[in-house]
Amino acid sequence: MKQERINEIYGVLFLLAGLFILIGLLFHNPSDHPYYTSVPNQTIENPTGIIGAYVAHYLLLAFGLSVYSVPFLFLFWSGCFFLQKTPNQKLIEFVGIIVAIFSLASLLALVAASAWKVKAGGLIGYLLGNFLEHYFGLVGGVIFSVSCLMLATLLFTDFLLYPIFEKLMGMAKEWFQSRLAKKTIRESKVDAKTKRLKPEKTEEKKSRFGEAIPLRVKQYQAASTDEKEETTPAPEKEKPVLKKITLPPRPKQEERKQASESPAEETIQIPKQAENLSGKYFFPSLDLLASPSRDAQPVSEDFQKNSKILEDTLRDFGIEVKVVEVEQGPVLTRYEIMPAPGVKVTRILSLSDDLALAMKATSIRIIAPIPGKSVVGIEVPNSVTTKVFLKELLQSKEYRNNTHKFRLPLTLGKDTSGKSLVADLSDMPHLLIAGTTGSGKTVCVNAIIAGLLYSKLPDNLKFVMIDPKMVELAVYNNLPHMLTPVVTDIRKAAATLNWVVQEMERRYKLFAQCGIRNIQAFNARPQSKDPELLKDDIPGHLAYIVVVIDELADLVMVAQDKVEGAITRLAQLSRAVGIHLILATQRPSVDVITGVIKANFPARISFKVASKTDSRTVLDANGADQLIGKGDMLFLEPGREKPVRGQAALVTDEEILALVDAFKKQGPPQYHEEIQNIQEGKTVNYGHEKDELYDEAVRVILESKQASVSILQRRLRLGYGRASRIIDMMEEEGIVGPHQGSKPREILVDSVEENVQETS
Numbered sequence: 001m002k003q004e005r006i007n008e009i010y011g012v013l014f015l016l017a018g019l020f021i022l023i024g025l026l027f028h029n030p031s032d033h034p035y036y037t038s039v040p041n042q043t044i045e046n047p048t049g050i051i052g053a054y055v056a057h058y059l060l061l062a063f064g065l066s067v068y069s070v071p072f073l074f075l076f077w078s079g080c081f082f083l084q085k086t087p088n089q090k091l092i093e094f095v096g097i098i099v100a101i102f103s104l105a106s107l108l109a110l111v112a113a114s115a116w117k118v119k120a121g122g123l124i125g126y127l128l129g130n131f132l133e134h135y136f137g138l139v140g141g142v143i144f145s146v147s148c149l150m151l152a153t154l155l156f157t158d159f160l161l162y163p164i165f166e167k168l169m170g171m172a173k174e175w176f177q178s179r180l181a182k183k184t185i186r187e188s189k190v191d192a193k194t195k196r197l198k199p200e201k202t203e204e205k206k207s208r209f210g211e212a213i214p215l216r217v218k219q220y221q222a223a224s225t226d227e228k229e230e231t232t233p234a235p236e237k238e239k240p241v242l243k244k245i246t247l248p249p250r251p252k253q254e255e256r257k258q259a260s261e262s263p264a265e266e267t268i269q270i271p272k273q274a275e276n277l278s279g280k281y282f283f284p285s286l287d288l289l290a291s292p293s294r295d296a297q298p299v300s301e302d303f304q305k306n307s308k309i310l311e312d313t314l315r316d317f318g319i320e321v322k323v324v325e326v327e328q329g330p331v332l333t334r335y336e337i338m339p340a341p342g343v344k345v346t347r348i349l350s351l352s353d354d355l356a357l358a359m360k361a362t363s364i365r366i367i368a369p370i371p372g373k374s375v376v377g378i379e380v381p382n383s384v385t386t387k388v389f390l391k392e393l394l395q396s397k398e399y400r401n402n403t404h405k406f407r408l409p410l411t412l413g414k415d416t417s418g419k420s421l422v423a424d425l426s427d428m429p430h431l432l433i434a435g436t437t438g439s440g441k442t443v444c445v446n447a448i449i450a451g452l453l454y455s456k457l458p459d460n461l462k463f464v465m466i467d468p469k470m471v472e473l474a475v476y477n478n479l480p481h482m483l484t485p486v487v488t489d490i491r492k493a494a495a496t497l498n499w500v501v502q503e504m505e506r507r508y509k510l511f512a513q514c515g516i517r518n519i520q521a522f523n524a525r526p527q528s529k530d531p532e533l534l535k536d537d538i539p540g541h542l543a544y545i546v547v548v549i550d551e552l553a554d555l556v557m558v559a560q561d562k563v564e565g566a567i568t569r570l571a572q573l574s575r576a577v578g579i580h581l582i583l584a585t586q587r588p589s590v591d592v593i594t595g596v597i598k599a600n601f602p603a604r605i606s607f608k609v610a611s612k613t614d615s616r617t618v619l620d621a622n623g624a625d626q627l628i629g630k631g632d633m634l635f636l637e638p639g640r641e642k643p644v645r646g647q648a649a650l651v652t653d654e655e656i657l658a659l660v661d662a663f664k665k666q667g668p669p670q671y672h673e674e675i676q677n678i679q680e681g682k683t684v685n686y687g688h689e690k691d692e693l694y695d696e697a698v699r700v701i702l703e704s705k706q707a708s709v710s711i712l713q714r715r716l717r718l719g720y721g722r723a724s725r726i727i728d729m730m731e732e733e734g735i736v737g738p739h740q741g742s743k744p745r746e747i748l749v750d751s752v753e754e755n756v757q758e759t760s
Contacts, residue, residue: 011078014074018074018075018077021059021071022071022072022075023052028060029053060122061123062122062123063105063122064121066101069100070101094156095155096156102125103145103146105121105124106124106125106129107121109121110133110141111142129141281457283457284662288662289391291389306333306335306359306380309358309359311323313351313358314337314351317351319340319343322337323336325375327416327418328417329415330414331381331628332380332382333382334379335378336373337375337376337378346368348366349366361381362628364379365626365645379645381628388648389651390447390450390649390650396422397420399422406426407426409424409425410423410425412447412448413444416646426580428638429580431604432584432604433604434593434607434609435606435633436609439608443648444605445472445473445584446651446656447650447651449476450656453479453481456481458480458481459543461544462543462545463483464483465549466497466549467486467551468490469551472550473486473550474488476656478660479664483545483671490555490558493549494563497570498678499674499675503545504577507519508577514538519544542577544580547570547581548584549581549583551585552584567597588609588614589614604618605635606618606634607648608632609624610625621642631647631650634646691726691729694729697726701730702749705747707744707746708727731745734749
């Protein structure tokens with residue numbers, strides 16, 4: 001028989017026994033028993049019959065009024081069995097029940113009058129009460145009985161005493177504080193009569209925080225980069241109008257100076273590395289980008305109301321806190337709360353769902369504690385969200401102040417306080433972006449590319465873009481910055497990454513020849529002082545190369561052995577030569593973001609992901625699964641222990657098209673011929689010497705019409721590893737097709753002469 005059925009049987013039995021004893025006690029008649037009268041009733045008046053009458057009589061005789069707890073205990077047990085909550089330690093709980101009944105009986109006997117001691121506590125209570133009163137006195141006996149009753153109750157129930165004491169202490173504190181507040185108000189009224197020049201102050205509740213802490217509110221302004229900090233709610237001032245910032249069509253060197261202090265007259269400073277070398281390129285106007293819209297802003301009354309909700313909700317769970325500062329961002333508002341002394345931070349962390357329910361929010365995020373502060377942050381989504389535009393970031397003071405410092409500035413978005421998130425890709429030196437479909441990942445990639453286009457001209461920045469999805473990056477095909485058209489074929493993608501590796505090695509050889517360690521020193525070297533550095537084979541300037549891969553998962557799924565090796569080499573070595581990677585994926589699993597790749601990408605951005613496992617894969621921490629989507633992101637910057645939450649910049653397809661068209665009018669793209677040849681299989685460089693039996697192996701494959709490793713092993717007496725490498729070389733050269741599982745490889749050429757003609 002199942003345990004659930006047995007528990008239900010026990011529940012029915014205890015229910016019947018409890019009701020039977022309770023009815024017998026309630027309808028107890030002393031005349032039913034000969035103990036009380038010499039002429040007992042001929043017919044038992046108790047509805048439970050003879051057994052019920054005798055049971056009630058002996059229970060009352062033994063335990064007095066305390067016996068009324070017995071049927072309620074039976075009913076309590078019945079409920080436990082019906083709820084499948086069986087006792088774990090039956091012996092301890094049984095002993096606790098017996099001790100509780102005896103303690104209650106002795107307590108009733110002690111507090112009752114002399115004539116009622118036996119009736120109140122029964123014979124057992126009377127004897128125990130006399131014993132305790134003899135040795136401990138009346139007061140000591142009562143204390144001993146109450147203590148035993150409380151300890152016994154704790155043994156056989158899950159009842160806890162600290163909430164009662166905490167509630168009593170809270171009531172006492174509130175009473176004391178109300179008395180203190182009334183006294184303070186009376187004193188302030190007396191002081192106001194003598195000091196009328198000072199305004200009357202309303203004192204906040206001191207609670208456990210000592211002196212009152214004012215609430216500071218930093219309200220977000222959508223169309224301005226300056227923050228407005230308020231210590232008390234005040235009427236809103238007239239908001240300044242954001243003026244348009246335009247760039248001259250063809251800037252000259254002497255015009256690249258900082259304008260007046262007014263933001264409406266400033267222009268973007270162009271760093272030295274971004275100077276126009278060829279003279280035919282110039283930056284498009286910022287008017288191509290959409291201006292920040294003026295969305296509705298939450299008023300300060302909302303901050304006060306939400307702060308009180310947070311404080312009251314945590315107080316209901318026995319946690320006393322005080323909201324000390326509020327920072328409003330474009331999508332989120334962070335409430336900084338200061339816990340009272342002795343409050344554990346883990347208790348606040350465990351109440352995230354309850355706080356979200358109280359705040360009527362889809363999800364909230366708790367930062368415990370905020371790095372560098374002795375407060376806990378609670379991030380709550382705004383009821384009215386504000387979009388972050390790329391133009392707004394390019395006009396921000398964070399971007400303008402760092403333009404001369406950053407070699408490859410990334411315009412990411414804004415954090416929870418409304419400050420612009422701007423970083424330098426050359427310091428990262430690579431970036432990994434992850435997020436589910438529709439979370440804002442591709443928009444973030446477009447914003448990063450657009451920000452780079454406004455900071456670097458084609459002479460100083462080149463792009464290599466790989467887009468297995470074929471539609472996300474196709475708009476950049478006509479961009480003068482492109483070294484090659486957007487690569488959509490996965491096989492060509494592997495060949496393109498191999499060319500980037502070769503370019504990295506070529507640059508390192510140039511640096512070694514010139515005795516230079518990095519690209520900054522190479523571009524700034526004094527060429528006129530060293531005739532050896534003026535050779536024709538050494539360029540005078542090298543451009544940065546940014547490799548953008550929009551969907552890494554598709555590449556790893558099809559060609560992991562070729563792609564992962566190239567990405568790993570670039571991630572480890574390419575920083576000094578000015579080659580940087582931006583990888584994006586919507587499936588951040590461990591088979592896509594491997595440990596080797598992850599170790600070389602300290603800078604990561606995570607949008608909303610499907611699970612906590614994916615969040616830990618990207619950020620090594622939870623939290624990305626709790627984001628609200630639509631650009632909500634966590635940015636882990638190198639050197640930071642915890643990620644920064646922010647809202648990614650929005651750039652539309654129309655803005656990207658306008659930007660690309662503006663550059664397209666300045667000149668067509670100059671694609672690199674060597675990359676085109678490698679993608680078409682005309683030239684191959686594997687980074688090692690061609691096998692001496694390669695030509696013979698090609699003839700064997702073409703003559704036998706079988707492209708397999710086993711036929712090379714039999715015909716040429718090769719080992720598996722060497723024969724497999726030769727087959728891979730043939731695949732890269734376009735002689736045989738890719739591996740197709742159980743099917744044989746396809747031979748793509750007809751004769752040896754055709755192959756020789758192509759490779760020549």
